[in-house]
Amino acid sequence: MRVGVWFVGARGSVATTALVGALAMRSGLAPRTGCVADTPDFADLGLPTVEDLVFGGHDVVTTPLAKRAELLAAERVVPAHLPALLAAELTETEGRLRSGAGTGSEDQAALASRLTADIEEFRDATGVDRVVVVNVSSVEPPVDENPAHASLAALEEALADGRYPLPLSSLYAYAAFRAGAPFVDFTPGLGARMSALDELARAQGLPYAGSDGKTGETLVKAALAPMFVSRNLQVRSWVGMNILGGGDGATLADPEARLSKTRSKGRSLVETLGYEVEAPVHIDYVPDMGEWKTAWDHISFEGFLGTQMTMQFVWQGCDSTLASPLVLDLARFTASAHAAGESGPLTNLAFYFKDPVGTRDHRLAAQYDALLAWARELSESSAR
Amino acid sequence: MRVGVWFVGARGSVATTALVGALAMRSGLAPRTGCVADTPDFADLGLPTVEDLVFGGHDVVTTPLAKRAELLAAERVVPAHLPALLAAELTETEGRLRSGAGTGSEDQAALASRLTADIEEFRDATGVDRVVVVNVSSVEPPVDENPAHASLAALEEALADGRYPLPLSSLYAYAAFRAGAPFVDFTPGLGARMSALDELARAQGLPYAGSDGKTGETLVKAALAPMFVSRNLQVRSWVGMNILGGGDGATLADPEARLSKTRSKGRSLVETLGYEVEAPVHIDYVPDMGEWKTAWDHISFEGFLGTQMTMQFVWQGCDSTLASPLVLDLARFTASAHAAGESGPLTNLAFYFKDPVGTRDHRLAAQYDALLAWARELSESSAR
């Protein structure tokens, strides 16, 4: 099965790193580190391989991929020697990128049609069996409730009226579904998570997944919070402080966008612990951090006889490095699910998300077990 | 079911804290924080309650329990007001303590008989249904191989010859088994882990568990290492530094004893990761830390495209606070297993141990799942 991966935000750090990495891995220039779908547990389950992927995408910026790859090399996100070695393949992918949806005056219905056409053209031109659209664009601010989100009919009517009912992440999901493509939302936006789009996805027989990739601090939280629960240790407060630079940091300097992110980060802890807890999360934009991110978490907890203790951790990671292999995994799993005829939200992909659609179980180990069991089911169903 | 808990090291910090805690909980003076057996998951499984426990034990020191409780209050291990409120019950338990096995000239066979008699007398005097012996004494140095450990016959012969074939932890296990009592080894010593004692335990229809309670740094390791594995992130080094005071710290100032401990701490990581990794563990005795312990761990790991990242954590805990509720849990689970007719190593108690007998699975979440499943089986078997 050949799979088209259509990135929304195709020139961003995550998409570019994923692309460079996929090209490097298939040329034997890099190991499969970070790709969960390439571990022994998933080896014989018939997932599409990295070699099966073909890349394209939308973006509003126009920096060439080769240039972006060099910038990422300068930031130590991709190895310094790779951009030159992969120049030809980068240029080839360059030719499959299309102009994304800006905040211009274009009519939203017309815009959606153009985006859909781009995705269809990519599928036809490359001859892939299916396309998975993966949103790795910037964080968007929280969105107010809108009656047009309540049903597909209401949404279609609003679009027909020339209104702008959809935030960008949802517009891309709409365009993907119209094009018959599953949609994966790796950012904290609204994406496909509204009745209107769920209805459309099911009508088209399409699965979707999201949202907000779990890459750093929240990943550690998902591993640690269950430890406190299983040992009956009472968490009294869990304070998180994140400092980051890069494009993501600049976007998050906008308090509105930050709100989306901190909400998504805060929710999971209370749901895992089962009780309310003081758990503020801060995000600070510090330009000199570049593509790198440091998180400090301070956890105060109570043990036997009420004795108070603390744990702190510091996570120093590169978000694009952490996110990129997950994005490749998600395209591969979602393509498999589509091939197996699944539609609607893919709750078994919760392992990858801060705010997983359709489930409130944030325990990392349990999420992994669910992912593996589901991948085995998909494999068996496709074998039948 | 009334259960006698016989502590080896009954005047030590862990045993005293466990005792104070059990007394406080049954008087409604403290919540059940830290006791896993008291969480909703285990609520209806018929485990003995804290109220069902009766305490006694051996020790070589003679400081009264009431005095030990006050010292622990001064160190913030138990709340300041509790020792006075529990004075009467502490004195009652005081009367059930017996002199432990020192390194004196006593014949080891005779010593074992005396210890066995103490345990039997405790069972008879209190009228409990069964006694669980729990070793919470000091760390002992690693032990050389000894042919007398290879079979029960060889061991009995060595004892009959007036030799000293057993380290103290194993001598207590031998005495427990002779008395018909299950044995739990919460320290890193050899304990029941030799063919001779396994043979004896099975012959007597007795279960045993161990070893080395997983309370702090290793607990966090057991929660975090699987995160790296499940995300296919390659750990390059994991350095651990522990500073601690207290009796445990002083014992560990002896390099021989420390070796037992660091071996037990180091083993689990490689077994979880599945590959060798540079993972030194240091333990430093710093008297001013008192009963408190700080661990700093530095983890270097590699992600997508070989990019190197790091995580660090600092754990600031009180070992006795962390260990004590586990000791109560272990007595309760082991008593249940005995009642259900289990004998030999209780591998499903791996959740509690750094170096679990009979299993190499150190993933905390998997261990919890195993514990819960087993507790349900015990419950069902006892219901039949």
Added chain:
Amino acid sequence: MRVGVWFVGARGSVATTALVGALAMRSGLAPRTGCVADTPDFADLGLPTVEDLVFGGHDVVTTPLAKRAELLAAERVVPAHLPALLAAELTETEGRLRSGAGTGSEDQAALASRLTADIEEFRDATGVDRVVVVNVSSVEPPVDENPAHASLAALEEALADGRYPLPLSSLYAYAAFRAGAPFVDFTPGLGARMSALDELARAQGLPYAGSDGKTGETLVKAALAPMFVSRNLQVRSWVGMNILGGGDGATLADPEARLSKTRSKGRSLVETLGYEVEAPVHIDYVPDMGEWKTAWDHISFEGFLGTQMTMQFVWQGCDSTLASPLVLDLARFTASAHAAGESGPLTNLAFYFKDPVGTRDHRLAAQYDALLAWARELSESSAR
């Protein structure tokens, strides 16, 4: 020389801890740890001793000092056994406390007169040689510019008109100066720092000092920032995160008040480094921290050939413990300065303050050298 210490905020954590400590030290119940004026460097310079101090003060709350001392003992700020031992002296001081200035409808001129009268009455009743007023009340929000602050005449006119030209910290400074007492501002408010009050202080021959005691994170900054400067290492960003509970934390949960504090914290770094740097400071109110405070600072810096490196520190301290001996020091130094005839801002006390009046040199070691040199001068001048 007997010195009256008049606390504004006399029932707060800092004042109560200072009082308990002074009483304990003079009874031989506590060492002089934390008191700079009691180190060998200052031994023979004729400063008033802790034994020379007599305490009184204003507060708007009415919790008895003995009760406050017990609460502080429960939070591990003062040793558990001290409140009972010092009960008699605490009650004696209790009798010298007066009702402070609330935000009521009282006319500000009348209020000032009442406060002045309280201070004068305290001096007369105790027969001390002089009184130093020390403001250890809560943080107040930043204050808008006010023409009444520009000169003493303008201020007196505004007061005479029945207006409210002064924030509370300045009102206390005004009352102190009217009473012939020097004023020390240990909080980040405006205090005596306006032309009108400087004029009054000089007219009365009174010194004043402030502001915002340097106790934790900023103390460390003052020690570390000069290290980077003297080694010609370029600081690229310095992010500070503070989590604290207690009364101070609750006050700082108010964003307006927090602004005063973070401004005061941020300023010194740029002044030490000599260039602008990204240096956000966050303060989070986390109730379960109680009187304790944890600060995490992340410093990114550049060395030879532009190589980027980082340093982080975690400070876990008790603010009242850190502040209290400084408050005693300040009363003693300020009394000496008054005795020596100094008036106006005491710039040589910069060692104690985040935002020192009259100087921009924040290097801790330089501030210490200045303090010592000045204390020697005072000693010599008084010897003449």
Added chain:
Amino acid sequence: MRVGVWFVGARGSVATTALVGALAMRSGLAPRTGCVADTPDFADLGLPTVEDLVFGGHDVVTTPLAKRAELLAAERVVPAHLPALLAAELTETEGRLRSGAGTGSEDQAALASRLTADIEEFRDATGVDRVVVVNVSSVEPPVDENPAHASLAALEEALADGRYPLPLSSLYAYAAFRAGAPFVDFTPGLGARMSALDELARAQGLPYAGSDGKTGETLVKAALAPMFVSRNLQVRSWVGMNILGGGDGATLADPEARLSKTRSKGRSLVETLGYEVEAPVHIDYVPDMGEWKTAWDHISFEGFLGTQMTMQFVWQGCDSTLASPLVLDLARFTASAHAAGESGPLTNLAFYFKDPVGTRDHRLAAQYDALLAWARELSESSAR
């Protein structure tokens, strides 16, 4: 004044980084970050500039400098683009390197003569005004006392007898002094610190400096320990843990060599505090750290009324980056001192060393003040 800098360990990481940096700075390819002698304080004091330096040296390894520079670029010690740009200058310096002193069978007197001749030839060939020999070779194990170190006569006699009285660092110092060159010991070895060599240096009118460059953890200690002293806070324990890779790490994996280092690190703290304190220092060789080093320090201290608090710091630095500009500084200051006619130990260079010769004042700020005052004196004396 043109100054020859003769490195012992000329192909090591520190020497190569210093060389690349000096070449880059003089070509305008890098800023002066890290060079203290280039800060405004020292601007007009007539020190030799980086442009005045000419490089040569001894080493036992033979890897070409250009290759070493590339390896350092791969480790992020020098910027990736510099080695190629500086290829010609690196090759020129390559021609001035000579074979160092191995542990072979060569007679030590003969060896010393050869080393001296190499240094003299370098001075003659380059026409520099003077040569400063700087030891940046590997750590050597502690050395036993030797009667031959007691006087120059005893030393000369031992050498004449064909004995091996000197560790390598001292042999280089001897060779330098014989060649009329001042000697700077940047490693923790014995170097010039013996009566015999002090006698020789003074006889030749030569200054010397050392030892053990203060670059990371100890630098921070020198900034922080005085903070505790000046605030009269009692340090109860100070535990240091260092993890490092690279050549230095491998050398330190040898417990003997590590002993030199940890001794040198431990001494300064007690001397600053003025009392004994539990202060263990650990060094762990962790190969994957490469040229980078992480130190974690845990400081437990006591404040007012005996309340215990803690501070921790984590330093993540690159040793060669931190050391290299100091090495250039030291050559420049030492050349100035030589020109000004100073001989014997240069105690005013204590700012640069963990174990400064001739002084026990380890307070960083005081050391900086001493350095600056001395540089001004040198400048004035040379102006006369």
